[in-house]
Amino acid sequence: MIDVEHLTKWYGPVLAVDNISFHVERGSVVGFLGPNGAGKSTTLKIMTCYLPASSGRVTINGLDVLGDSLALRKQIGYMPESVPVYPEMRVCEYLMFRAALRDIPRRARRGAVARAAERCWLSGPEDMTRRRLGELSRGYRQRVGLAEVLLHNPPVLVLDEPTIGLDPAQIRSMRELIGELAGEHTVILSSHVLAEVEQTCSEIIIIAGGRLVAAGTSGELRQRVAGPSHVVAQVQGPAPGEIVRAIGCLKGVSTVQHSQRDDWTRLEIHSQANRDIRGAIFDLVRRKNWQLRELRRATPSLEDFFVQITYEQSMKQTG
């Protein structure tokens, strides 16, 4: 459905997107993750025909962004991050105007606007359609942007930070709406909120420093967290130093970090090759007649992976 091949974008001397390639299947929901300035918005703007690439190719449904720009723009609904609107226009006027630009026939426009407004909570519980766009809060402007994108029911939706400015209930509703759109539409959304991307997207693409540093499902990415998992334990014994030494001598333990909380020693035990050493720790504590009040294996999160991978990328760029 969407093919991005060796996409590169220079802003003068600054390389904003560096040789990115990926493929998006029809009907999937793909999340773009990345720190500020990573190149997410630039990539989305190239895909939506707003900016030209310096090199590379993007095709959506077989249409090239450069050669078939007009035909392609009919198939995309794009919501920029800032949701720019015309402050003097009313919500309904703006949506009618956008419906006209989207070639929706005149007699079908009112119905399309009403449906989109309802779907994006603009007509209920409080009717916001007669309000001027300049008077709306950020959250409501976000909803107007989303309604505009849904007007012409495009096969591809590109949403740049779609939940910024929404309250938690609206974020949940937005997530559900995006989930409903999957299958019928191909959705690409960018976000800084990892939890949102994990829950909403079937695939995640992580961009850092203009480069694609990882792509896959959230499960696949979590498993790629470099280094072994670690065990957290809280032990009470004769002396912290003795506890740390004894744990450190266990087979498979690579490093032990500790801190003291009252009489309890909190340990983070890193093992080699993802070995589960909880059993060995329990046996040691029982043998030594120490007290144990916590023993768990810390599973890596997507946030761990994201922080790790973007840190590595920034180190590569500065080093």
Next chain:
Amino acid sequence: MKTLSLARKELAGYFFSPLAYVVGALFLCACALKFAPPPALWTGSRDFFILVPGRSASLRPLFEMMARAMIVVGPLLTMRLLSDEFRSGTIETLLTAPITDTQVVLGKFLGVLGFYLALLGGTGVFLALMCVFAQIDPGVMAMGYLGMVLLGAAFLAVGLFASTLSRYQLLAAMVAIVLLSLVGLGAGLLARHTPEPLNHIIANFDAMRFLSRFARGQFDTRGLVYFLSIAGWFLFLSVKTLESRRWR
């Protein structure tokens, strides 16, 4: 049609904008002051005014004054057309919609032209007053207004082009004023002070010269070609400037 939808949106935007009302009001007030002396307030010479007993029933001085005023009024009306879109970011949603750059430029142009025609329509009150006090030649008046429409189209196209160059409205207005001053004032001034045959060549760029002919009631095809060429050329440049974003 997308061009007309955009034009309607722009026209409606002018009627919401305080600047357009201020500019329009000042323009019409200036026309009113030229047309008739303020009763009981003016004790000086009445040669400056139009509706004065004994003078010929002609709106030519008014058309010439309006034409000079358009050097500033035109840029003030056009400065927000695209500059505002660049500054606010709405250009992003506009250019990612399935609309061509030509449709964008034409839609904006028709919108501002519509507002200008409404302003010109407001000067119809002076025509009506003149009809009350004198026998006018409708053909002469019609040519005068045609000249103003053509001049307005040309000047507004220049202003629109200047608006595509910058995200700052004031800068766009200044660029347009400079360009219009060249054809509206500079060419005539230069033509009077340059030797032959240069003065003839430069005189053919003087917008006021062509407008004067229309104001006298002459249908001058040279003027028609001149104004339409300026309008066409600067609309073309506007389209190309907008297009250049797609390959910068």
